[in-house]
Amino acid sequence: MSDSKTPLNSKNYVKWFRNSAPYINAHRGKTFVLMFGGEAVAHDNFANIIHDIALLNSLGVKLVLVHGARPQIEERVALRGINSQFEHDLRITCQQTLESVKDAAGSLRSQIEALLTMGLANSPMHGSQIRVCSGNMVIAKPIGVRGGIDYQHTGVVRRIDSLAIQSHLQDNAIVLLSPIGYSPTGEVFNLSLENVATQTAIALQADKLIAFSDKPGLLNTEGEVINNTDISTVKQLLDNSSDLQEQVLMRALINSAEKGVERCHCISYQEDGALLAELFTRDGSGTLIAQDTYDQMRTACIDDVGGILELIEPLEANGTLVKRSRELLENEIDHFTVLEKDGMIIACAALYPYPQEKLGEIACVATHPDYRGGERGLRLLNTLQQQAAALGLQQLFVLTTVTAHWFQEQGFIEGSLSQLPAKRQSLYNYQRNSKIFAKAITG
Structure with a gap:
């Protein structure tokens, strides 16, 4: 018997598995929106996240994945010799930049779909047979001109086709959404990850929004993870934050919680098993933000x-x-x-x-x-x-x-x-x- 199968380890595993049963039952049939940036997709741990997503799907959790693509867009913009322009942390998307956006988003979507399709023997995905659905389920409109700045092909979510998403989820498929939206006039718009994720969670009345971060969760002034908090505390953290990515993530959490998503989570995309630990253990691994109840x-x-x-x-x-x-x-x-x-x-x-x-x-x-x-x-x-x-x-x-x-x-x-x-x-x-x-x- 190998060291990994000693009686002590077996007992610990059985105890953990039994303790996770209430969470398995609680999450079955619930709708979770997972939000992760292009940085997470590029990280070595992303393959493990995919395995954990497959496990959630097999346990009956309805999953919508929303991915970003900022670093991948930056690579393609640089290759084309285009100067990136941002205002208020929003990319100004000219026609040339839009081609880079479509290229990056399409490539990432294919990569994620391939990972979710993988079912090799002796791998965590063996026998999973996951179906992934994506498409024109995000209807968008242009931001237009703000403060004298024309954002061109940068847009915002106008509507989420929640009926189409729900139909796919009912068929036990995972829905994958890219940071791209389409208008009724046939235009394509570059959208922000947090805008798509937040509006999707709200439209679906999702049970959870789970945001992946480069940090283990939201941190207090001492740099320690805040395990449980409420919206008002997150707003205070936002006011004191100078990290643009962190600000974007916190705004998404706040907006979702204020619009009816009862539980929002912030976890690390760098830590192996963070998603499972957050959902199936009492202590979790990151930060849980409960909806303000004014209690x-x-x-x-x-x-x-x-x-x-x-x-x-x-x-x-x-x-x-x-x-x-x-x-x-x-x-x-x-x-x-x-x-x-x-x-x-x-x-x-x-x-x-x-x-x-x-x-x-x-x-x-x-x-x-x-x-x-x-x-x-x-x-x-x-x-x-x-x-x-x-x-x-x-x-x-x-x-x-x-x-x-x-x-x-x-x-x-x-x-x-x-x-x-x-x-x-x-x-x-x-x-x-x-x-x-x-x-x-x-x-």
């Missing part, structure tokens, strides 16, 4: 007691939650985290730590009926897990009578009364007969 998550204060009571009283009435008096809630308010929207408490949850046993109890997870379905409960649970980890706790537990299935979906495993701290065991209500679930804290 403010914060530690609860005494002024929130009334709002929390109003939120949990219906759940107390039907037996889902244990009844809490105002006095008890006031005394325990520091344990609560809330989501507030326009001054209204729309969700809450509490963490009760038992430091000596390194355990923490999750309690009183509640979301207003009008705001369910937006993963607010999961956001609160993840926040409380981070709080527990910061306190040095090693395991969370919850007592529930109604929502056992939801906690199981979040990785909790049914346990027994003996697993609880002695103090909590003494308070167990046998009449309610709550089920006990526990989860180890990771990360």
Whole structure:
């Protein structure tokens, strides 16, 4: 047996594969738009990205690939002896430059299609039988004259033929779009990668836009990857960025998120497996940008007691939650985290730590009926897990009578009364007969 197949490695692989199952199920049938520039296509790791794209397709993910071609266009422009002209990071496309654009885009499209068609034995693509569809699915119009500058054959997306794309996706084909658009009058326009990717994601109401970058993700001022963030933070990063490529990418992420794409990701095209790690592991590999919900998550204060009571009283009435008096809630308010929207408490949850046993109890997870379905409960649970980890706790537990299935979906495993701290065991209500679930804290 070779070293790569030792029992330890096999166990690690099985554990990883099992842990990825919830993500496989969650992504099946969803629509992802992948955006990558010509730099990514030219990188040595692009072949690995293609293999991972093939795997996503085999797992039932609907994929639209949007590629750029700037460095390849630059090569062809230079060979033709044409001086590149840019305004506001947009290429001014004369007729000669347009020929270079069509040449570069067509060549890259053929290269990507060939890679996706490859099915050699002993390769990750063996048996994949992927169909790739491309064509005139991007309708464009000229930018025209702006600020006295005639952009000539540079255009913007006028419309995405979403019906045609959806038809191909329903047939389990991968759709490949180039940074070129066509007008109803038969003209060809040079488009920006981010314009095509963003408008495609919006038109398809895609579940994700995944943008490939030369960096491992969006970085903070210390150069560290930001794992999770929101649109407002990305806007702050954009304001402080001097990197033109980074600015373009962030504008695409912001625009997509603001127009309804719930999850946007920024990952590295240089890191092997970054795409799979981002989609199928809890920690991911890059940056996840969640759509702004205008919800403010914060530690609860005494002024929130009334709002929390109003939120949990219906759940107390039907037996889902244990009844809490105002006095008890006031005394325990520091344990609560809330989501507030326009001054209204729309969700809450509490963490009760038992430091000596390194355990923490999750309690009183509640979301207003009008705001369910937006993963607010999961956001609160993840926040409380981070709080527990910061306190040095090693395991969370919850007592529930109604929502056992939801906690199981979040990785909790049914346990027994003996697993609880002695103090909590003494308070167990046998009449309610709550089920006990526990989860180890990771990360």
